[in-house]
Amino acid sequence: MLLDNEEKAMLDGAHGTAKRKAMELLVKYGNALGAEKLIKTDNVVGTVGMATPFVRDYALKPGGLDAAFSEFNLDSDETIETPEFEAFTCQVIHGIDTEHWEQQGGAKEVADLQKRGEAHFGRRGVNMMGTCTPYQVGNVPVMGQHCAWMESSAVVYCNSVLGARTNTEGRESTGAASVTARIPYWGLHIPENRSATHRIDVEFDVDDMMDWGLLGYWVGHVVQDDIPLLAGVKSQPNMMKLKHFGAAAASSGGVELFHIPGATPEATSIEAITRPGRALATLKYGAKERREAYDMLNAGAHEKKVDFIMLGCPHDSIEQIRRAAQLLDGKHIDPSVQLWIFTPRSIKSVADRSGYTKIIRDAGAWLMSDTCPAIGRVAPKGTKVVATDSAKQSHYLPAILGVEAWFGSIEECVDAALTGRWNGGLK
Numbered sequence: 001m002l003l004d005n006e007e008k009a010m011l012d013g014a015h016g017t018a019k020r021k022a023m024e025l026l027v028k029y030g031n032a033l034g035a036e037k038l039i040k041t042d043n044v045v046g047t048v049g050m051a052t053p054f055v056r057d058y059a060l061k062p063g064g065l066d067a068a069f070s071e072f073n074l075d076s077d078e079t080i081e082t083p084e085f086e087a088f089t090c091q092v093i094h095g096i097d098t099e100h101w102e103q104q105g106g107a108k109e110v111a112d113l114q115k116r117g118e119a120h121f122g123r124r125g126v127n128m129m130g131t132c133t134p135y136q137v138g139n140v141p142v143m144g145q146h147c148a149w150m151e152s153s154a155v156v157y158c159n160s161v162l163g164a165r166t167n168t169e170g171r172e173s174t175g176a177a178s179v180t181a182r183i184p185y186w187g188l189h190i191p192e193n194r195s196a197t198h199r200i201d202v203e204f205d206v207d208d209m210m211d212w213g214l215l216g217y218w219v220g221h222v223v224q225d226d227i228p229l230l231a232g233v234k235s236q237p238n239m240m241k242l243k244h245f246g247a248a249a250a251s252s253g254g255v256e257l258f259h260i261p262g263a264t265p266e267a268t269s270i271e272a273i274t275r276p277g278r279a280l281a282t283l284k285y286g287a288k289e290r291r292e293a294y295d296m297l298n299a300g301a302h303e304k305k306v307d308f309i310m311l312g313c314p315h316d317s318i319e320q321i322r323r324a325a326q327l328l329d330g331k332h333i334d335p336s337v338q339l340w341i342f343t344p345r346s347i348k349s350v351a352d353r354s355g356y357t358k359i360i361r362d363a364g365a366w367l368m369s370d371t372c373p374a375i376g377r378v379a380p381k382g383t384k385v386v387a388t389d390s391a392k393q394s395h396y397l398p399a400i401l402g403v404e405a406w407f408g409s410i411e412e413c414v415d416a417a418l419t420g421r422w423n424g425g426l427k
């Protein structure tokens with residue numbers, strides 16, 4: 001891999017041990033990927049979270065947080081003092097909500113360690129957004145900007161809706177990117193790799209959030225890690241719908257980029273997002289395919305009595321919280337269930353000020369931040385049956401928590417919270 005003089009100096013140790021270790025990692029990683037060079041990045045979404053058991057064990061050893069960062073973010077056995085980060089860096093979702101760890105059944109020591117970690121890494125330049133939706137709370141890279149982001153739903157949003165460029169990075173590569181402001185130039189950083197491979201003719205009128213989730217789940221299932229172009233979409237999707245679509249497509253498949261003419265910025269025309277001479281695989285999405293997606297998502301759910309209702313995957317926007325508050329206003333959830341809604345903490349503060357949090361709490365539900373059941377493995381004790389409006393959460397929770405999961409609309413989920421039963425179905 002070709003390195004410029006500054007990169008060579010980092011590799012030689014001229015800029016300190018942390019940069020040397022980070023550059024060694026990036027060179028190994030880039031060579032393994034066949035990357036021709038590194039590219040500068042000033043937008044990293046990674047993690048320095050301390051809640052995961054194996055990271056926690058390191059953080060409690062001599063060397064503490066620096067030892068954990070060295071091992072898990074720089075792949076270094078040698079403990080290196082965490083440097084000031086070179087690149088603008090945001091913390092993705094955490095493993096624990098340090099304000100609601102008790103409700104989530106967490107341990108105080110873990111919450112305390114997490115807070116210590118936030119202070120330590122915050123001082124070195126990690127912006128503690130604590131969400132899988134950094135684009136909802138101020139990290140909005142521009143079209144063409146080279147980024148290094150983790151988290152599949154964030155990656156697909158970054159590439160598709162913002163038109164910025166990132167591959168799906170990991171804890172180690174984002175750690176090295178934060179320290180050096182570099183990432184290997186390969187995959188979706190390269191313009192020629194961003195053309196569509198599949199054309200999906202959307203014949204069903206996809207409009208509400210649930211339908212965007214179903215469409216995303218079906219598209220991910222059929223294209224896997226290829227690049228779909230959706231043609232014929234009649235209703236203009238907003239941020240929330242595209243967020244749900246991408247998260248679903250990145251769950252049933254590995255979609256990192258999609259194009260929708262009229263909605264996503266690179267799709268100025270079909271020609272702009274297709275490669276001359278390359279035939280697209282063409283598929284159609286109609287009522288039959290919609291039913292297939294719904295059945296796949298609900299395949300493992302049988303018990304109508306629910307225990308836990310989860311909203312906010314990907315983390316909710318303020319509009320979604322308002323909708324939940326409207327549905328819960330003046331009511332109380334069934335005493336046998338719990339309803340948890342997840343949102344970035346800075347959006348929660350807007351919900352607090354707008355009175356939505358109080359409505360939600362008065363109804364017996366919780367508005368939480370920083371984590372989610374799939375990442376934090378948090379759910380009310382004894383949960384066997386979950387209801388959620390998220391295709392992604394519905395896809396992962398049966399495997400992660402060993403539960404049954406119903407997928408439906410927010411209205412159906414709130415109804416399940418109020419009645420204790422799943423009454424949803426495809427209309």
Ligand code: F3S
Binds near residue numbers: 312
């Ligand atoms: Fe975010 Fe967790 Fe869903 S990371 S996308 S809320 S699975």
